[in-house]
Amino acid sequence: MSDSIVIGADGVEQMPLKAYTEKAYLDYSMYVILDRALPNIADGLKPVQRRIVYAMSELGLKANAKYKKSARTVGDVIGKFHPHGDSAVYEAMVLMSQDFSYRYPLIDGQGNWGSPDDPKSFAAMRYTESKLTPYAEVLLSELGQGTVDWTPNFDGALDEPAMLPARVPNILLNGTTGIAVGMATDIPPHNLREVVSAAVRLLDEPKATVAELCEHIQGPDFPTDAELITAPEDIRKIYETGRGSLRMRALWQMEHDDIVITALPHQTSGSRVLEQIAQQMQAKKLPMVVDLRDESDHENPTRLVVVPRSNRVDCKALMKHLFATTDLERSYRVNMNMIGIDGRPQVKSLDKILGEWLEFRTTTTRRRLEYRLDKVLKRLHVLDALLIAFLNIDEVIAIIREEDKPKPVLMARFGITDVQAEAILELKLRHLAKLEEMKIRGEQEELAAERDSLEQTLGSTRRMKTLVRKELLAAAEEFGDDRRSPLVQREEAKAFAEEDILSADPVTVVLSEMGWIRSAKGHDIDPAALSYKSGDRFKMAAKGRSNQPLVLLDSTGRSYSVATHSLPSARGQGEPLTGRINPPSGVSFEGMLLGRDDQYFLLASDAGYGFITRLADLHSKNKAGKAALTLPKGAKVMAPVPVAAIEEHFVVVVTTEGRMLVFPAADLPIMPRGKGNKLVGIPSARVQSREEYMVAMVVMGQNDSIKVYSGKRHLGLKLSELEHYIGERGRRGHKLPRGFQKVDGIELVSAS
Template identity: 65%
Template sequence: MSETLPLQDYTEKAYLDYSMYVILDRALPHIGDGLKPVQRRIVYAMSELGLSAASKHKKSARTVGDVLGKFHPHGDSACYEAMVLMAQPFSYRYPLVDGQGNWGSSDDPKSFAAMRYTESRLTVYAKVLLQELGQGTVDWNPNFDGTLSEPALLPARLPNVLLNGGSGIAVGMATDIPPHNLREVVNACLLLLDKPDAETDELLEHIKGPDYPTAAEIITPADDLRSMYEKGGGSVRMRACWNKEGTDIVITDLPYQTSGSKVLEQIATQMRAKKLPMVSDLRDESDHENPTRLVITPRSNRVDLAQLMLHLFASTDLERSYRVNMNMIGIDGRPRVRNLRETLVEWLEFRRQTVTRRLEWRLAKVLDRLHILEGLLVAYLNIDEVIEIIRNEDEPKPVMIARFGISDIQAEAILNLRLRNLAKLEEFTLRAEQDELEDERDYLESLLNSPELLSNLIRDELREDAETYGDDRRSPLIQREAAQQLDQTALLPSEPVTVVLSKMGWIRAAKGHDIDPESLNYKTGDSFCSAAHGRSNQQVILMDSTGRSYSLAAHTLPSARGQGDPLSGYFTAPANAVFEHALMGLDKQYFLMVSSLGYGFVCQFSDLQSRTKTGKASVSLAKGAKLLTPQAVASVDDDYIAAVTSAGYLLLVKASEVPQLARGKGNKLISIPPAKLKSGEESVVSVVALPEDAKLVVHAGKKYKVLQGEALKEHLGERGRRGKLLPKGYQNVSRLEVQS
C-alpha cells in the first residue's frame, strides 16, 4: 500500500527537515561546549582512542576513520578539514588538537598534508571539555546506527563558545563568533557570579574585545565594540603591525586568516599598474624564527611611510573587517543571536546544571558505597555466623537478609568478598572509609542545597582553569585613524612633463618643459600637432574635432624617446573625429573654449575630465565649426579675452563677460556678419586670455605687431561686438600671442 502526498506538502516537509538538520546538527555551535557536532565527535573519538595530551601521537587517518565509522557518516575530507582547523594555532585561539607533521601554514591554511601522513593527539586545553565526561554530567544519544552512544554535549568547564568562536552557514541563518581571551572571559564570568545583574558596560571592563590568534591590532572604536556586544552582531576591523627598519617598512603581524603571499601579490599588482611609484622593492623574508616578515622598500627617504601604509591598509588585506553574528544553539535547543551578557549568563546556567549533575552523580556513588560499607561492617561484626551461613545454606543471600536485616545489594557485596579479603576485613579500615565518605556526603549535600556554595565552587574552578590555561592577550586594541586610499595624484611623483600629440593621433610624454616638440622623431607622414606642459601626476585632456574631451593620466603615457602610442588604443572617438588639442592644468584652473564661429565659454579643467573611453561632449560645435586652441585663463575677474577674425577684426572683452559653463556652446564673443559666416568667408582664427598689463602680439605671416596700452584699449568693447579692424598689413592674422 503506497501513500500519496501533494508535491507541495512533500517538498515543504523535506526542506524543513533538511533545514533543521543543517541548523541543529551541522553548522551552528552549541552554547554549552562551543562545538559543532563534527568537532564534538572528533574530540570524543580521540578521547576514546586514548589520544590525550600525555599519550603518543597517532595517525590522523585512524581518528577520522573512527569518527566516520562510529559517529559521523559523512565525507572524510570534510571531517579531516574540521580536525585540521582545530589543530592550527593560527586558526584556533586555543587549539584542541595537537598535530605532528604538515598541518598547513598561515600563508596557506589548506596546504596541510593528507591524513595518512599526519599524526595527532588532543591538546592539554581539550581536557577542559572532557574532564567531567564520565561523571554523569551530560546526556547520551545513540549514534547513527544505534550500536554506540555518544555525548549530546561535552561538559565544558569554560565558555569555549567565546574562547574559540566559530563560523558557519546554515539555512536562513549564519554564525560568526570571534575568539576571546580566556582570562578576560573568566573574569567576566566571575563578575556575573558576584553580581548577576551586571550590565554589558561592566562586563566590558574585563572583556576589552575579541582576541584573535594573531598579534595584529584591533582598531575598531570602543563604541562600536560596545554596540556589537550589546546587539550580538557587528564587525571587527584588524590592521597589520609594522615598524621601520632603516628606510624599509617591515610588516610583522597580519590580520586573522590573511595570507602574506596574497598581500604581496596585491601590492605587486599596484606596482605593475604604476599605482605605487614610491615603492621600489617588495620581498618576503618570513622564516621559522619570523613567521611573518614582509619588507617594503620605498623609492627614497622622502616618502611618507605612515601615509603609504594608510594607503596599503585601505587597498590590500593588510586591514580587514570581520563580521560578527553571535548566533548559537542555546540550552533549550533553539538557535538565536545572543549578546555578550546573554551568552555568559546562559553559559553559567549550563555550567551550574553540569556541576549539579556531577555532584549528584558523585553523591549517588558515595551513598551506594556507604550502603555497602554498612553491610560489610555487619559482616565483620558477625564474621563467624556469616561464614557458617555461606557454608551450610544452598541460598545464603535470603538467609543473610533475613538474619541481619540487610539489603539485597549489601548481601551481594558480602557474598562477592574473596576469602583472602575476609582476613583483611578490619573494622578500623572500614570505619575510616565510612567516616571519609560521610564527610564527603555531607559536603556534597551542602553544595547541592546551597546555591551560594555552588556558586563558590564554580568560581573556584573557573579561577583554577584560568590559572592553568590562561594566557596574555595577543591582539592589542589600539585606536587608529581610518585608512584611506591616496588620491592617484598623491601617489605619483610630481615631475615636469611635456605631453606631445601628433596630427595622426599618437601621444607621448617627455620629461621636462624644455623640450622642442617639433624636433622630435615622428612616423612617416606624421608631424607635430599639439603640446601641453604639466606635471607627471596630473591628467591630460585631449580634445577632438567634434568638441569631445577625453582624460588620460600623464604618468601612463609612453616615453618621448619612442614615437608614442595611438590614442585609438585608449579611446573610442566618433567616426572621422581627429584629436587636435592636448591640455594640462590643475582641476580648478579655467580654460577658454571658443569655436571658429565666435561662440565660447569658460570652464574649469575638471569639467573636461572624463572617465569613459568614449569621452564626454564638452563643446557643442555647429556644422562647419572648428574648436580653436583652448587657452588657460589666470583670472576670470581681471583678465581680458582677445579674439581676432580672418578679416582682421580684433575685439578685446573682459573675461568676466564670458559665461562660465561646464559644457555647451557658449555665448557669442565676437560678431561676424551672417552672410560671411554662412559662406565661410570669415571666421575666428585665434583667441587668447590676456592679463591686465600684458602685451598682445599680432602675427600676420612673417610680420607681427605689438599692441599695448592705449593702442590695445582701442579694441576694447562689449562681448558680441564686431571689434575694430587692425591696421593694413596686419589684417591677415595667423595667430595671437601674449607677451608679459
C-alpha cells in the same frame, strides 16, 4: 505522511513520489542541521569533533600520555561512533590541532599538520601522531560524573555523550564555520579571559546588556597577531544581532627602507599575497616596488619583504594600496548560528549565548553535585554496615558459618538493608584488623562533612552561583592568555588611481595641423623644429607631467581626455588623435590643456562670452567627449588661457576693432560648463557677420606685463599703464593707439 501510504494489490506499501521525496529531503535537512554542520552551544562542538575528542579520551590519549598514530584514532572514531569517511574525520582532527586555525587547539599533533601558508599540506594519518591538549580537559574532566546524557551509537553497541560537559564557553573560544541546508554558521574565536570575565558579569548581573558585556569582550580574538580594524560600534552591533562582518589587516614595519610584513590576517596565505603583489608588478601597476622576498622561517613564521624603488616612495600610501588590492586586508562574515539548549538552531546575540551557556553550566554543575551526593550517601550507608560488623564481628562470623542463608539472618539480627548485608558478606579478612574501626569512623566523618557541604550548595542558588563563578575563574587562570589580535582604528584602505602609479615626468605634448599627436620628454623642446609629415606642420603644444591627463577642446566647444603617458614618443611623427577619441567630423582642435586638476583656465568664444573653469571639470571618460563651452551663433572657440590666480588678477581682452578692455578676473563666474558671462560688449549681429569679434585675451597679475602684437610691431604695457582700459566687465572698452588697432595677439610676460 503515513496517511498517504497505501497497500497495493500485491501487498506492497506504496506512497506518492512527492510525499516520499519531501519527507526524505526534510529528514536529510534536519540531519545536516542538527547532526553535522552546526555546533552545540553547550560544548561548541559539531558531532564529528565531539566524537574525536571522546574517542581519544577513551584511548587514553590525555595530555600526559604518549602520542599515538592518528590512524588509530580515526579508526576508532569511524568504527565506533562516526560511520563516515576517514578523510572527513582526519581533516576535522587536523583543524583542531592547528594553532593558526584554532585559538585554543584541542589536539596536540606530532608530525606535519599543515602550515599557515597551506593548511591543507598536512601529512597522511599513517605518518602523524596525536594526543589531546591540556585545554581538552575543560571539555572532558567531568564526563564520568553524571553531568550529561548518553545516547546509543549508530549500531547500538556502545553509548556516546550527547554533549561534553564544557567548563568554559567553548562555542565562543574556538568559533566554527559550517554550511547546513538553508543556513550556515560563522562564529569567530574569542579570548578565554575576556569571555570568562563577561560570563561572570552576566552571572552576577543577569540583566546586563550587550553593551555592558562588551566592556569585557573587546571583540573576537583570532589566532594571529594581525590587527582587527572593525570599529567598536560595529562590533557591538554584531554582538547585538549575531550577524555582521569583521575586517583584519596585516602588521608591517620599516626595516632599512624595506617594508616587512610580520603578521597576516586569519587564514591568509603568504604565498598568495606575494603572488597578488607580483601580478601587479608584472602589469606595471606598482612601479614603486622593485623586489619581493619571502623570508619566513621557524623563528619568523611570517616575514614578507617588499622592497620600494627608493627611500622617496611613500610607504604608507603603498601599503594602503596593497591593503585595498590584496589579501593583506580581509573581511570575515559573522553569523552566530548554533543549536541552543532547546535543541533548535538559532542566530543568537552575545547575551543570549552566554545566558544559555550559563544555564547549561549551572545544570551540569548541579548534576555533578547530585551524582557525587548520591555516591557519598551510598558509601555512608555501607560504612554504617561495616561498623556494625566490626563491632559485632564474632556474632557476624558465627551467623555466616552456621546459617545456610546468612543474608536474611544478618538483616533480621542487626536491622540492616540488603545492600548493607551484601557489603558485610563481601568484607575481606584483612579489613578485620584492629585499626580498621578508626579508618571507618574517619571516612564517615569526611563523607558526612562532604554530604553536608553538597546539600548546602544544592539547596542554595547563591552558593551554586559562587561555585560556578569560582570554577570559571579557575579555568581562566589555568588556560587563559593575553589577547593576540589587537583592536586598532585605521583609515580606510585606498587603491592607487592610475595617475598616482605613473611617474610624474615632465613632458611636452605636440599636436599638428592634421591632428597627429605625440609626447616629448622634457619642457625644453622646440615643437616647431620637430619633423612633420609632408604638408603637415606644428599647431599647438602643452607642457605638463606624464601622469596628468591631457584635455583637448574642439571647435564645437566639446572637451576630450587622453592619457598622456600612453601617447607615442616624439621621436616618431606620432599617431592620429582620432584613433583615441571620436570627435564630430570636420572639427578642428582649438585648445590643449595639461596641468593639475585644481588648475583654473579661462574658456571663451570670440563672441565675447566666457567663464573660468577647473581643469578637472573638463575631463571626460567618454571618447565622444562632453559639452564644455556653448557657442553663440556665428562664434568660434578661442584658445583657453591659464589663470594663475583669480584674486588680484585681471582679464585683458582685445577685439578686431582694436578695442581693449581690462577688468578683474573675480568678476567672472567659476563654472563647469556653459556659455559664460559677457567679457566685452560686441553686438551679436556684428559677430554673426564677422565684422567684429574678440581676437585675443590674457589673464595678468599685479606685477605682470603684456606685449600687444600688431604685424611686426609690438607694444609692452604694465598694469599701471592699462588704467585707461580698466572698466566694468561687458563694456566696449577703449581703442588702442594708432598702429595697434589691428591686433594679432597678446603675450603675457610673467613677473616670476
